Amino acid sequence: MTKPNAVESMLKEACLISKANWAVRAVYENTGWHVLETHHLSKSRAVALQAFLADKINAAWLGGALSGGRSRSRTCTLEKNCHKVYLFPAFGGGEWLFIVGVADDLPRQAQQVWRLASMLACETTDSEGGQTRELRQAVSELEETQQELRARIAAQREAEARLVQAAKLAAVGEMAAGIAHELNNPLTSVVGFTELSLDALPLESDLRHDLELVLREANRARSVIRRLLDFARQREVLRTRADINEIVDDVVALTKHLLLTSGVELRLKLSENLPWVFIDRNQIKQVLINLINNALYAMPQGGALVVETCLQTRHGASFLALAVRDSGIGISPEDLERIFEPFFTTRGDQGGTGLGLSVTYGIVTEHGGTIEVESRMNSGSAFTVLFPMESPA
Numbered sequence: 001m002t003k004p005n006a007v008e009s010m011l012k013e014a015c016l017i018s019k020a021n022w023a024v025r026a027v028y029e030n031t032g033w034h035v036l037e038t039h040h041l042s043k044s045r046a047v048a049l050q051a052f053l054a055d056k057i058n059a060a061w062l063g064g065a066l067s068g069g070r071s072r073s074r075t076c077t078l079e080k081n082c083h084k085v086y087l088f089p090a091f092g093g094g095e096w097l098f099i100v101g102v103a104d105d106l107p108r109q110a111q112q113v114w115r116l117a118s119m120l121a122c123e124t125t126d127s128e129g130g131q132t133r134e135l136r137q138a139v140s141e142l143e144e145t146q147q148e149l150r151a152r153i154a155a156q157r158e159a160e161a162r163l164v165q166a167a168k169l170a171a172v173g174e175m176a177a178g179i180a181h182e183l184n185n186p187l188t189s190v191v192g193f194t195e196l197s198l199d200a201l202p203l204e205s206d207l208r209h210d211l212e213l214v215l216r217e218a219n220r221a222r223s224v225i226r227r228l229l230d231f232a233r234q235r236e237v238l239r240t241r242a243d244i245n246e247i248v249d250d251v252v253a254l255t256k257h258l259l260l261t262s263g264v265e266l267r268l269k270l271s272e273n274l275p276w277v278f279i280d281r282n283q284i285k286q287v288l289i290n291l292i293n294n295a296l297y298a299m300p301q302g303g304a305l306v307v308e309t310c311l312q313t314r315h316g317a318s319f320l321a322l323a324v325r326d327s328g329i330g331i332s333p334e335d336l337e338r339i340f341e342p343f344f345t346t347r348g349d350q351g352g353t354g355l356g357l358s359v360t361y362g363i364v365t366e367h368g369g370t371i372e373v374e375s376r377m378n379s380g381s382a383f384t385v386l387f388p389m390e391s392p393a
């Protein structure tokens with residue numbers, strides 16, 4: 001048997017003093033009346049009481065005692081030897097009342113005992129309520145701390161992932177530089193000798209077509225290698241103060257014909273009076289060209305391309321943002337995790353090398369910046385390059 005709680009002890013004492021047959025504390029909750037603590041409630045009494053509480057008229061009578069805040073009684077035949085039921089609402093109002101079953105009328109003093117008991121029970125239940133509130137508060141504080149912790153862990157993971165990415169890039173870069181140098185020389189020979197052979201070949205020769213194909217493919221391979229070298233070379237970086245909008249204008253002028261022929265509408269949203277940034281102009285042009293190229297590839301049926309420059313804040317710090325948004329095919333969540341990896345491409349069949357974004361990533365991080373990507377399948381992608389505002393030492 002469990003230890004009786006304070007209210008149960010109270011019910012017992014009050015029953016003894018007032019000579020009541022049984023007593024319960026009942027509470028009204030949205031669906032109806034429920035019994036909490038009981039004293040001397042035999043099984044048969046409990047069944048009878050349950051039926052009593054379920055009756056609509058009785059329930060209304062109990063409700064009246066609650067809202068009136070005063071005790072009341074009624075003759076009733078809940079069981080043999082129980083001719084009357086008394087109700088004592090919680091002292092000062094509340095959601096519960098004592099229901100007391102007696103054989104005969106309760107004398108006034110006995111009724112006073114029950115009122116006193118209801119007063120004491122209020123204090124007990126109130127203090128329990130207070131403890132519950134404190135507990136709830138503690139729990140919600142704990143939950144907040146947990147959320148904060150989770151956010152920190154996520155930030156930590158992100159930082160780790162970035163480090164891994166940077167390390168990967170460095171390793172691939174080194175390897176790529178070696179391979180690119182090795183390949184560059186033989187390819188130069190291939191291109192050179194093919195050109196010589198073509199020059200020497202009669203115009204109507206059957207071989208001409210094949211040799212032209214060799215030349216084209218060799219040149220394509222060379223351009224891939226050149227990009228690899230760009231990516232890997234520890235080139236001297238030339239940073240100067242620059243106006244980011246000027247860079248956008250230059251690149252747009254370069255890509256204008258491409259935009260026109262691909263049915264893409266360009267919208268420039270260049271904020272005025274932006275502060276200067278300390279950058280390598282050529283590298284940042286390369287970044288923008290890569291992003292625009294990718295955007296164009298993502299919109300084979302045409303669409304809208306937005307290039308925007310503006311100031312943005314992240315975690316309280318100001319950044320100069322260069323954003324390229326397209327209304328293209330979007331990037332699947334699985335691909336999104338890999339797009340910055342060197343050689344990751346979904347466009348191998350269209351001459352994709354998978355180097356554009358890894359080069360872009362390398363350049364931007366060298367500038368102390370970051371890239372954010374948002375993308376939705378079939379609705380478009382947004383790449384935002386963020387440059388820190390202070391010029392690096």
Ligand SMILES: Nc1ncnc2c1ncn2[C@@H]1O[C@H](COP(=O)(O)OP(=O)(O)O)[C@@H](O)[C@H]1O
Pocket residue numbers: 290294295298326328329330331335339340344345346347348351352353354355356357358381
């Ligand atoms: N704007 C974009 N819309 C859709 N997919 C993109 C976009 N930009 C990049 N991607 C995806 O990222 C991959 C890697 O891009 P990138 O490194 O530039 O290599 P490449 O363009 O040679 O494939 C692309 O193959 C493509 O799947």
Ligand SMILES: [Mg+2]
Pocket residue numbers: 290293294354355356357
């Ligand atoms: Mg690309």
